[in-house]
Amino acid sequence: MFSGMHYVYQVYKARSFSKAAQQLFISQPALSASVKKIEERIGYPIFDRSSKPLSITECGAKYIAAIEEIMAVEQEFTDYLNEWQEAHVGSLTIGGTSLFSALVLPPIMARFSALYPNICLTLEEASTGKLEEKLQKGEIDVLIDNDELDDRVVERQLFFQEYLLLAVPEHYPINQELVEYQLSLNQIRSRFEVEEAPIIPLELFQQEAFILQKADNDTGRRARKICRQAAFEPKVLLEVDQQLTAYMITASGMGISFVGNLLILGLPTSHSVIYYKVGTDYARRNVYAYWKRGRYVSRAMAEFLSMMKPAR
Structure with a gap:
C-alpha cells in the first residue's frame, strides 16, 4: 500500500502532477499512472483532481499523515546509522527566524562545517510558527528561538x-x-x-x-x-x-x-x-535550542548542540 509513497508525497508537496514529475525527473503520465495504482490499492482517491491547485481528499490526508510517520521512522534509523558511523556522513537542518539566521547561527555553522565537512548542513529561515511545525514534522532537526515552546512536544537546551x-x-x-x-x-x-x-x-x-x-x-x-x-x-x-x-x-x-x-x-x-x-x-x-521530544539525537546533532552551550 505504501510502495511508491514518495511519488504521492511529492505530488502533495508540489500541489501539481506536472511540477512533481519535473522534480522527480519522470514523465507526467508515468507519475499519474503510479499514483492511480496506489489509489486503486487503497480503494479511494488521494487527490481531488477537480480543484486548482490540486488538493487532497479526507482519505488522502490520512494517507499523507501515514507517509510522514513512515518517513520519520526512516529518518530516525538513518540518524542511528550516521551515529554508528561516527558522524562521517549525514545531514542536519537548523531552523531560525531572520534575526537568528543572520546574526547568531552563521559563525556556529561555520565552526561545525569545519569539523564535520561531510555533514550536509542546511539553514531554514521562517517565522517561529512555521518552524515549530517543521520541527514536529521532522523537516528540521534543531530550532533556535526566544519563544517559550510547549515542553510536552519539545526538548530544549539553554543557548543564551x-x-x-x-x-x-x-x-x-x-x-x-x-x-x-x-x-x-x-x-x-x-x-x-x-x-x-x-x-x-x-x-x-x-x-x-x-x-x-x-x-x-x-x-x-x-x-x-x-x-x-x-x-x-x-x-x-x-x-x-x-x-x-x-x-x-x-x-x-x-x-x-x-x-x-x-x-x-x-x-x-x-x-x-x-x-x-x-x-x-x-x-x-532565554534563547533556546529546541528539538522534537523523544526523537533520536544523532552524534552530529549532539556535537552541534554542544557548540551552543552557554559559557560558564
Missing part, C-alpha cells in the same frame, strides 16, 4: 540570555533630561554592566508613540506587558512583524521600540538611537 532594551530616537527632547540613564554600546556588550545600570522610569515615555511587534510575537507580548507594569497602555503608531523592522523605524526617528541586545550588537553602530534599561523580568528572556 537576551535583554530587551528601550530604543528611543536620538533627536527626542526627552533624552536630554535622561542622560544618566543612557546605555553605551560597551555597557550593552557586558551583561554585568547592563544588570548594574540604572532603570529608566518607563512612564516618562507614556505620551510618546511606539513601534511594536504584533501581539502574537514574543517581543510584542513582552513590550505590552512591560508598559502595563509601568501603568500605561502604549500608543502604538505601527505594528510590525520583525524586530529589525521596528529598530530601523526607530532609527529613522519615527517612534520608540523595544529591541534585544543581540540585535543592537549585531548591527553597525548607529548614533541615531539612544538605549535605556527596562526594569522588569519581562525584559529578560
